[in-house]
Amino acid sequence: PSVGLFIASLGAFVALFAASMALVNRDMKRVIAYSTLSQLGYMFAAAGLGAYWVALFHLMAHAFFKALLFLGAGNVMHAMHDELDPFKMGGLSKVMKGTFLMMTIASVALAGIFPLAGFFSKDLILEVAFVEHHYIIYTVLLFTAGLTAFYSFRLVALIFHGEDRYKLFGIHPHEAYKFMLIAMSPLLLLAIIAGAFKMSYFEMVTNLLPATEYHVHSAATYWIMTIGTQIFVALAILYAYKKYTRKDIVVPDGTSKMENSFAYKLLINQYYIPYFYQEYIVKAYRELSEVFWTKIDQKVVDATVDGIANVFYQTGERTRVMQSGNLSTMLKWMVAGTVALLSLAVVFGLAARYSAEIKTFLSGLGV
Incomplete structure (x- = not known):
């Protein structure tokens, strides 16, 4: 139980940690990648609390709408000539109606809005944490659900709504080929209906893994939790739309007050983890590697191999006269x-x- 609680706590931390970095990131694919890491944190939280089938159910349901988001991002990237900054886009819903519809529905599913797949799997994880009386984990995951809704629709708002900022950069976007949209359609369908397979999935998984079916004992408590989560997520979506569909959105240039704030710099630099890794691990490892290369690899390993080769070479040179x-x-x-x-x-x-x-x-x- 102690190890399980540690895993669940670590999962809740990762869910919040990754979601916080997605709030400000300006790389479309990185935002979706951080989202994937965040949702994996949800899965670990469920597994740590013993709800293995719930963790796997979220993995299965999440696969559909997250794959749909990545493929949709690929369509946008192709249309925008490999541009990844959503601040350089805007108004793409006019020229990419199919991709806009699919990415919006996938984002609704990711945010956990009823009745799409994400609602059934993500709410189950919240329910598990609540029923097991791990209220801190529950609060962290609930807060992360709001962040997820915000950064998902921040991306949708910046890419597909607002002014056509891409015109400033001389880009002429276009919709993806029809066969690409057709290939994405099964994922769209599954992102909508996957939640309906909850009990079938439960029966399949519990044939292989220990099973615990979690239920909130009070119907009133269940409905308060569910409706409260939905309201919280909906408010996060509305706030994202209000903030990022304004007509005065400009490409950040590092001069605004927000960009110079401590919190923004901390998040945009990914808590300075890449900087720490580069400065104190990569550089040190590179210097150590150069020392080993010059002192050991060249002077010992290479010299030994070359010495043995020279012995055979010189022997051959001296004995070749025998075969004149x-x-x-x-x-x-x-x-x-x-x-x-x-x-x-x-x-x-x-x-x-x-x-x-x-x-x-x-x-x-x-x-």
């Missing part, structure tokens, strides 16, 4: 070889004949 093809030279080597063989035969013959005397002589010398 000159008859007199070949006869000389044949005579020398014959003399050597006869000499060895005489030595071994004498050693065999006088072996007893040799042993007696050597024992007398104390050998």
Whole structure:
């Protein structure tokens, strides 16, 4: 139980930690990637609390709408000539209606709005934390749900709504090919209906894993939790739309008060973890590698290998005269070889004949 609680706490931390970085990031694909990490935190929270099937159910449901978001982001990226900054987009719903519809529905599912897939799986995790009386974990996950709704629709608002900021950069976007939208359609359907398979999934998973079916004992408590979560998420979506669909949205240039605030710098720099990794791990490792390269790899390993190669090379250079093809030279080597063989035969013959005397002589010398 203690290990499980630690895993659940770590999952709740990761969910909040990743979601906080997605709030301000200006890379469309990174926002979705941080979202994936955040949702994995949800799954670990459920698994740590013993609700294995709930964790796996969220993994399954999440796969559909997150894959849909990534593919939709690919459509946008292709249309915007590989541009990833949503602040340089805006108004794309006019020219990318299909992608806009799919990414919006996927974002609704990610935010956990009823009756899409994310509602059934994410609310189950919140329910597990509440029923198990882990109210801190529940509060963290509930707050993260609001953040998820905010950054998801921040992305949708910046990309598809507001002014056509892409015109400032000379970009002419276009919708993805029809076959791409058709290929994404099954994911769209599953993002909508996957929640309906909750009990079927429960029965399948619990045949393999220990099962605990969680229920809030009071119907009133259940409805208060569910409606409260939905209101909280809806307010986060409305706030994102209000903030990022204004006509005065400009591409951040580092001069605004918000961009110079401590919180913004902390989040946009990913809590300075990449900086710490680069400065204190990568650089140190690179310097150590250069030392090993010059002192060990070149002077020991390479020198040893080259030395062995040179021995064979020099030996070959010196003995190649034996194979010159000159008859007199070949006869000389044949005579020398014959003399050597006869000499060895005489030595071994004498050693065999006088072996007893040799042993007696050597024992007398104390050998």
